[in-house]
Amino acid sequence: xxxxxxxxxxxxxxxxxxxxxxxxxxxxxxxxxxxxxxxxxxxxxxxxxxxxxxxxxxxxxxxxxxxxxxxxxxxxxxxxxxxxxxxxxxxxxxxxxxxxxxxxxxxxxxxxxxxxx
Amino acid sequence: xxxxxxxxxxxxxxxxxxxxxxxxxxxxxxxxxxxxxxxxxxxxxxxxxxxxxxxxxxxxxxxxxxxxxxxxxxxxxxxxxxxxxxxxxxxxxxxxxxxxxxxxxxxx
Numbered sequence: 001x002x003x004x005x006x007x008x009x010x011x012x013x014x015x016x017x018x019x020x021x022x023x024x025x026x027x028x029x030x031x032x033x034x035x036x037x038x039x040x041x042x043x044x045x046x047x048x049x050x051x052x053x054x055x056x057x058x059x060x061x062x063x064x065x066x067x068x069x070x071x072x073x074x075x076x077x078x079x080x081x082x083x084x085x086x087x088x089x090x091x092x093x094x095x096x097x098x099x100x101x102x103x104x105x106x107x108x109x110x111x112x113x114x115x116x117x
Numbered sequence: 118x119x120x121x122x123x124x125x126x127x128x129x130x131x132x133x134x135x136x137x138x139x140x141x142x143x144x145x146x147x148x149x150x151x152x153x154x155x156x157x158x159x160x161x162x163x164x165x166x167x168x169x170x171x172x173x174x175x176x177x178x179x180x181x182x183x184x185x186x187x188x189x190x191x192x193x194x195x196x197x198x199x200x201x202x203x204x205x206x207x208x209x210x211x212x213x214x215x216x217x218x219x220x221x222x223x224x225x
Contacts, residue, residue: 001163006160034212034213036213042217043206043215043216043217043218044161044206044208044213044215045215046212046213046214049212091158093160093161095161095213102148102211103148103149103168103169105151105163105166106151106163106208106213107163108153108160108161108162108163109160110159110160111158111159111160113158
């Protein structure tokens with residue numbers, strides 16, 4: 001299957017600082033990527049849809065100014081957690097579909113464990 | 118809004134037993150349904166993708182069925198092994214609405 005690479009896999013940062021997470025589609029182009037958040041023992045919740053060359057679409061309740069998404073190329077989307085606080089500690093994971101078609105298989109990155117101290 | 122439910126939440130079986138994992142969804146207007154596996158602290162591995170026009174999909178020991186009209190899918194894992202221990206998630210929709218998952222433990 002297609003490969004989605006996410007970096008870093010783990011990051012610890014101080015409260016008040018910003019953290020950038022990268023999501024790359026290695027062997028296909030992804031006009032659309034998705035960012036999810038997962039709390040311990042819970043399922044994945046969609047945060048936003050990242051669109052290449054345009055603004056991201058955020059789900060209800062997700063702060064746009066805190067979670068900045070940039071999708072500057074067909075193979076890279078970034079999520080920046082700004083002014084991070086301990087409550088932002090979570091597992092963040094991205095996904096993409098080959099070619100962005102609605103009926104194709106979705107592939108996920110390895111996830112990023114963010115700990116804010 | 119699409120609601121996805123997975124039953125049971127947890128399952129523990131002895132090695133060699135067949136596994137049956139259930140997934141239900143409220144909105145039958147879906148393009149496809151996808152089953153994933155997640156190991157602790159890791160990302161998701163795609164297991165099977167079933168298109169809305171399909172009734173089932175098979176890969177090795179895995180078989181997934183889809184009854185779109187009743188909003189149900191079942192994942193069967195034959196002859197379970199300790200390496201099958203993980204959380205299994207089903208998801209539907211372009212933006213993927215996930216169930217809470219079934220955590221499987223296969224005892225050696």
